[in-house]
Amino acid sequence: MYAAGVRAAVDCGLRLGWRLTDRGAGPAGAWGSAASLITEGAASLLRDNGRNGDRVLTIGNMNPQVRAAEYAVRGPIVIKAAEIEKELQQGSQKPFTEVIRANIGDAHAMGQQPITFLRQVVALCTDPELFESPQFPADAKERAQRILLDCGGQSLGSYSASQGLDCIRRDVAKYVETRDGGIPADPDNIYITTGASDGIITIMKLLVSGEGRMRTGLMIPIPQYPLYSAAISELNAVQINYYLDEDNGWALDKNELKRNVNAAREYCNPKALCIINPGNPTGQVQSKKCIEDVITFAYEEKLFLLADEVYQENIYSKDCKFHSFKKVLHEMGPEYSNTVELVSFHSTSKGYTGECGFRGGYMEVINMDPEVQAQLEKLLSVRLCSPVPGQVAMDVVVNPPKPGEESYEMFTLEKMGILHNLAEKAKLTEKVLNTIPGMRCNHLQGAMYAFPRIFIPSKAIIEAETHGMAPDMFYCMRLLEETGICVVPGSGFGQKEGTYHFRMTILLPVEKLKVLLQNIKEFHTKFLQKHA
Structure with a gap:
């Protein structure tokens, strides 16, 4: 009876994906470390009252595209960091007193103070x-009053039009016109989104179709922001990599684009090209010539362009200037x-505001087929x-x-102070x-990150394999466990085979950033000495 109960408990544990070695036991001592697992398995059986095998939704029958999607920025390293914080x-x-989270571009979580004027306007809209x-x-009152007059019942708690409040879309259009030197922007082509991510995924949904060799292929840079690979996986599209040239400052090469699109046509239907400028995680700023090359390539190959421009305010090098894809296209x-066909994206989360939690963003569509644009508006209306x-x-x-306005001086001081500080930290x-x-x-x-290339000795690579980890994941996990520093392995963003990187944010306060860099x-x- 007892043996049967143990076997049932262990079977339950195996169904839940447990392994006897998960708690650190080696093969020889696995059964000696299994007691807690058996107890958990038995408890699970009692809890489920034998119904575990009857669940409608299981890991085996759930949407396989969701299961395949990965998002390294909040992946295993970050989960481990949370566990260490609790400990x-x-x-x-521990050999350290705190976990330093340098894994994500969340400015306020890193100590950046909000822009006063922004919070004043939001506060006034929230509490008239x-x-x-x-x-x-x-x-601030004038802006808040204007926005509230556009809200149903003059309340922030009412739904807006699916495209966003009319007055805000008009403001976005005016901003884009000013930024691009007077090139017209139509408010009807502006869509307010839940951060830039919402807009990017929405456009991808419109693009994806077909089966077999006609499945939609989306070209993305490598290294890339994992939103792209995760969305492509979730939508069951085909990811087409093009590699940025690390030895040439992460430059984008038109020949690389051409080579990869031609190869991809053997197994899918390349339909779109995604660009991140300034780059995440790589931090490069594309030249005007580079953008012209990309546009020419998209024109020649009949590709839809997605321009992720959320870091357009984050330019630190005096030799660099942000050029919007829309402006270059017009010129x-x-x-x-x-x-x-072009869609560009911007966000409240980056720049000098760093207001990630508000989930504000917009996209502007250029040369979209009117019938498709009507479908876009239908898709947006589903989420109200x-x-x-x-x-x-x-x-x-x-x-x-x-x-000349009352808040101008304080706003300018805060904005320039943040951007200057970021430039110094870069x-x-x-x-x-x-x-x-x-x-x-x-x-x-x-942008807001460093993506250094790291040398990992062969001995460490072999040890990583024994743990079932990519070498840079092994490196970053050891860095976390020994120093409390949480960064993201380059394998989560993509990298050329045989190279290893990690991404870290530069958003930390200067003194804490100095400590982090010294500890790294x-x-x-x-690490090199140990694995030499």
């Missing part, structure tokens, strides 16, 4: 009684500007609208205080990483 809170002794307060400047003349507070935050990004990060033997970091021209230097030195 520290419970008094566990604050209009009576003398603590709020007149220009190339009617042959291109009237035919190449993006969060209205996020729309308000997006409005402040595109409609900040102007010279320079510091690049400088220190390049002093570490066995590590190389390209010039950080923009010491860890890497010891």
